[in-house]
Amino acid sequence: MLGLELDAVLLARIQFAFTISFHIVFPAFTIGLASWLAVIEGLYLKTGEKRYEDIYRMWVKIFAVCFGMGVVSGVVMSYQFGTNWSVFSDKTGNVIGPLLGYEVLTAFFLEASFLGIMLFGWGRVSKKMHFVSTVIVAVGTLISAFWILSANSWMQTPQGFEIGDDGLLYPTNWIEIIFNPSFPYRFFHMVVAAYLTTAFVVGGVSAYYLWRGRHQKHARIMFAMAMMMAVFVAPVQLLIGHAHGENTMHYQPVKVAAMEGNWERGGNKPLYLFGIPNEETETTDYGVKVPNGASWVLTGQADGEIPGLKDVAKEDRPPVIWVFWSFRVMVGLGMAMILTGVCAAVLFFRKRLFTSRLFQLWCMAMTPSGFIALLAGWFVTEIGRQPYTAYGVIRTSESISPVAAEQVAISLILFIIVYTLIFGAGSYYILKLIGKGPSVKKDKGAYYGHTMEASVTKKLTTKDS
Amino acid sequence: MFDFSTWIDLPLIWGGLIATAVFLYVFLDGFDLGCGILFPFAPSDQCRNKIMNSIAPFWDGNETWLVLGGGGLFAAFPVAYAVLMPALYMPVILMLIGLIFRGVAFEFRFKTDGRDRRYWDIAFHGGSLLAAFMQGMILGNFVQGVTVEGRSFAGGALDWANGFAVVTGIAVIFGYALLGATWLIMKTDKQTQDWARKAARYVVFFVFIGMVIVSISMPFIDPRISDLWFSVPNIFFLLPIPLCTAIAFIMLWRDLHSARECRPFLLSIALFFLAYLGIGISLFPWIVPFSFTVWDAAAASTSQSLLLVGALVFLPIILIYTAYSYYIFRGKSDEHSHY
Numbered sequence: 001m002l003g004l005e006l007d008a009v010l011l012a013r014i015q016f017a018f019t020i021s022f023h024i025v026f027p028a029f030t031i032g033l034a035s036w037l038a039v040i041e042g043l044y045l046k047t048g049e050k051r052y053e054d055i056y057r058m059w060v061k062i063f064a065v066c067f068g069m070g071v072v073s074g075v076v077m078s079y080q081f082g083t084n085w086s087v088f089s090d091k092t093g094n095v096i097g098p099l100l101g102y103e104v105l106t107a108f109f110l111e112a113s114f115l116g117i118m119l120f121g122w123g124r125v126s127k128k129m130h131f132v133s134t135v136i137v138a139v140g141t142l143i144s145a146f147w148i149l150s151a152n153s154w155m156q157t158p159q160g161f162e163i164g165d166d167g168l169l170y171p172t173n174w175i176e177i178i179f180n181p182s183f184p185y186r187f188f189h190m191v192v193a194a195y196l197t198t199a200f201v202v203g204g205v206s207a208y209y210l211w212r213g214r215h216q217k218h219a220r221i222m223f224a225m226a227m228m229m230a231v232f233v234a235p236v237q238l239l240i241g242h243a244h245g246e247n248t249m250h251y252q253p254v255k256v257a258a259m260e261g262n263w264e265r266g267g268n269k270p271l272y273l274f275g276i277p278n279e280e281t282e283t284t285d286y287g288v289k290v291p292n293g294a295s296w297v298l299t300g301q302a303d304g305e306i307p308g309l310k311d312v313a314k315e316d317r318p319p320v321i322w323v324f325w326s327f328r329v330m331v332g333l334g335m336a337m338i339l340t341g342v343c344a345a346v347l348f349f350r351k352r353l354f355t356s357r358l359f360q361l362w363c364m365a366m367t368p369s370g371f372i373a374l375l376a377g378w379f380v381t382e383i384g385r386q387p388y389t390a391y392g393v394i395r396t397s398e399s400i401s402p403v404a405a406e407q408v409a410i411s412l413i414l415f416i417i418v419y420t421l422i423f424g425a426g427s428y429y430i431l432k433l434i435g436k437g438p439s440v441k442k443d444k445g446a447y448y449g450h451t452m453e454a455s456v457t458k459k460l461t462t463k464d465s
Numbered sequence: 466m467f468d469f470s471t472w473i474d475l476p477l478i479w480g481g482l483i484a485t486a487v488f489l490y491v492f493l494d495g496f497d498l499g500c501g502i503l504f505p506f507a508p509s510d511q512c513r514n515k516i517m518n519s520i521a522p523f524w525d526g527n528e529t530w531l532v533l534g535g536g537g538l539f540a541a542f543p544v545a546y547a548v549l550m551p552a553l554y555m556p557v558i559l560m561l562i563g564l565i566f567r568g569v570a571f572e573f574r575f576k577t578d579g580r581d582r583r584y585w586d587i588a589f590h591g592g593s594l595l596a597a598f599m600q601g602m603i604l605g606n607f608v609q610g611v612t613v614e615g616r617s618f619a620g621g622a623l624d625w626a627n628g629f630a631v632v633t634g635i636a637v638i639f640g641y642a643l644l645g646a647t648w649l650i651m652k653t654d655k656q657t658q659d660w661a662r663k664a665a666r667y668v669v670f671f672v673f674i675g676m677v678i679v680s681i682s683m684p685f686i687d688p689r690i691s692d693l694w695f696s697v698p699n700i701f702f703l704l705p706i707p708l709c710t711a712i713a714f715i716m717l718w719r720d721l722h723s724a725r726e727c728r729p730f731l732l733s734i735a736l737f738f739l740a741y742l743g744i745g746i747s748l749f750p751w752i753v754p755f756s757f758t759v760w761d762a763a764a765a766s767t768s769q770s771l772l773l774v775g776a777l778v779f780l781p782i783i784l785i786y787t788a789y790s791y792y793i794f795r796g797k798s799d800e801h802s803h804y
Contacts, residue, residue, distance in 0.1 A: 401554075
């Protein structure tokens with residue numbers, strides 16, 4: 001067909017990578033946004049200040065758009081395991097099936113039902129109940145993260161199972177499965193990443209308002225809250241990430257070797273600031289390096305031993321350059337976030353936090369930093385797991401569905417077209433909402449024409465009910 | 466490691482739970498999708514706003530039952546999931562794409578004011594139509610069974626495109642349209658309600674034809690199905706199902722010519738339930754018809770036990786807060802945006 005040899009495994013991998021990368025952007029943002037909205041609404045209830053309500057009403061609309069896109073792309077994910085990775089599903093279903101089942105039962109329904117109240121419940125439930133709904137949605141997003149990251153971490157560091165005579169995996173200990181070794185690190189790393197992603201979006205948007213001199217009162221609140229996250233949480237993320245790296249070195253040493261571009265196991269290994277790992281010559285070329293840096297960071301000693309890619313056979317190594325560079329993008333952006341926090345603290349003490357135009361420009365530029373860092377981080381951990389789906393247990397090439405490569409190609413093209421369209425439209429509406437900003441007036445019904453008939457119907461219906 | 470398999474028949478219970486989840490999905494998202502199917506035929510933009518508002522707070526929760534159906538199948542019957550998804554590859558992908566357009570149309574439509582609202586109207590209708598048709602095709606293929614070798618699908622890439630599946634696809638479109646129309650009779654008033662009643666009278670006729678065709682075809686699919694239905698004494702136990710269906714149709718027809726507001730919707734649900742029950746009885750105990758029974762395909766009993774605890778604890782809670790959400794948004798829908 002088409003004179004091309006289509007590789008079903010590669011296409012299925014690209015399709016999964018594409019649909020999951022598209023999907024994760026939205027939950028990551030909504031995890032952070034839901035928690036932040038809960039805080040904002042809590043502040044509104046406590047202080048009764050109208051500004052908080054305006055901020056809530058502006059961002060809840062953005063939340064709705066993102067949540068909608070997260071839901072529809074998430075439903076796709078729940079079927080991707082079966083459509084493209086059916087052999088993997090069959091083999092591991094006993095182990096990770098229940099984890100995904102718990103995610104649906106404990107999180108998805110909770111989020112979906114209370115989201116309805118959060119969006120449309122104004123005036124239908126008390127202010128307190130509305131706040132409770134927001135909190136429930138926020139908690140739901142965290143519960144969801146708990147289960148899905150547990151399942152993902154199990155694929156990275158599988159344990160608590162045995163392989164039966166039929167080649168299927170059978171659970172032997174649920175606690176070991178759910179709380180597998182990389183799970184706590186990955187969970188905290190991801191949740192904090194989600195919070196930072198949201199903080200930098202809010203920070204960027206409010207910096208834009210300050211820069212343009214619009215919505216000053218609202219923008220100051222948002223900007224101050226975002227910068228507090230940059231000051232206090234960005235450095236914490238560095239520590240969590242560092243602990244996660246040590247955990248990975250223990251359980252997935254080859255992944256760490258790929259992250260560092262290190263080929264030979266040994267001590268006194270440099271930290272590459274730049275380099276091109278070459279899988280042919282098994283060297284990292286054009287290196288700009290800090291001597292002993294990698295050994296220092298990972299072991300705390302200049303001569304600490306670092307795993308090397310040559311520890312395993314060629315066919316058991318991940319694609320090195322992807323892991324190596326994704327890692328640098330993630331860490332680089334993380335450092336930029338910390339730097340933002342430092343600048344914010346300095347400007348605060350010089351009483352110029354809300355007036356420095358240069359810093360406002362910088363924060364605007366940092367708006368997408370969380371998304372990019374988050375995706376880069378997932379590239380590191382997922383590509384770094386290759387060539388396995390369940391690390392060391394099932395190879396990716398053995399996980400694929402018995403479907404024709406053409407089918408995978410067609411569905412991939414469909415997803416790319418549809419997602420591009422949806423993403424474009426979603427971004428357009430979000431930018432429009434940002435452009436509009438927190439409106440001070442109540443804009444109930446502003447979307448629809450207020451015709452004579454409409455207002456009469458409205459009165460009659462309210463009388464009826 | 467707890468395991469309930471010594472006291473209870475876990476695969477049977479899980480088969481029942483998944484069948485229930487899928488039924489809840491079919492009737493809950495059925496009326497959402499039905500509203501989308503009827504959407505462009507509404508007489509005015511105000512009617513369309515009312516239609517949209519009547520389901521906006523619920524669609525997300527309703528769609529979650531589909532995720533539970535898929536996730537539950539994966540967890541409780543991994544091999545069934547692993548066989549059915551590749552077998553139904555294209556219909557599933559197209560259904561998902563339909564659901565994507567339908568879902569985002571809610572969020573995007575509320576954000577637009579001008580001409581581009583029209584595009585989201587088209588996305589809402591087209592997405593609902595596509596999703597409904599593909600769900601019908603999935604049903605049509607499911608009841609015919611799929612080609613299996615070992616633990617994998619072994620049929621062709623276009624097996625799913627067959628005449629019977631097209632018939633079930635169209636039948637499901639009309640079925641959902643009936644659910645949607647009767648939902649709107651209940652949730653709207655005046656012009657919209659009058660129109661919904663007219664639409665329901667129209668589609669109920671096609672639903673009747675669709676159900677007759679599918680019911681007549683079913684026994685021809687596999688001799689086991691005809692033996693089940695037409696042997697003595699089974700026929701006497703099973704006769705109430707077609708009888709109740711006939712009664713429900715007659716009552717619905719009369720209700721649609723009266724001023725009743727709620728009963729048509731309940732009768733439509735009853736019709737769906739009876740049709741679903743008929744199919745369920747015909748196919749029992751197959752989870753992948755004619756290849757895997759629920760016992761063949763069952764996950765490890767420890768896995769089914771673990772998730773059963775979750776289902777027993779959380780499903781009642783889910784039903785309670787879902788009911789609470791419907792209670793909050795009770796009454797007639799209006800045409801204004803609420804957020």
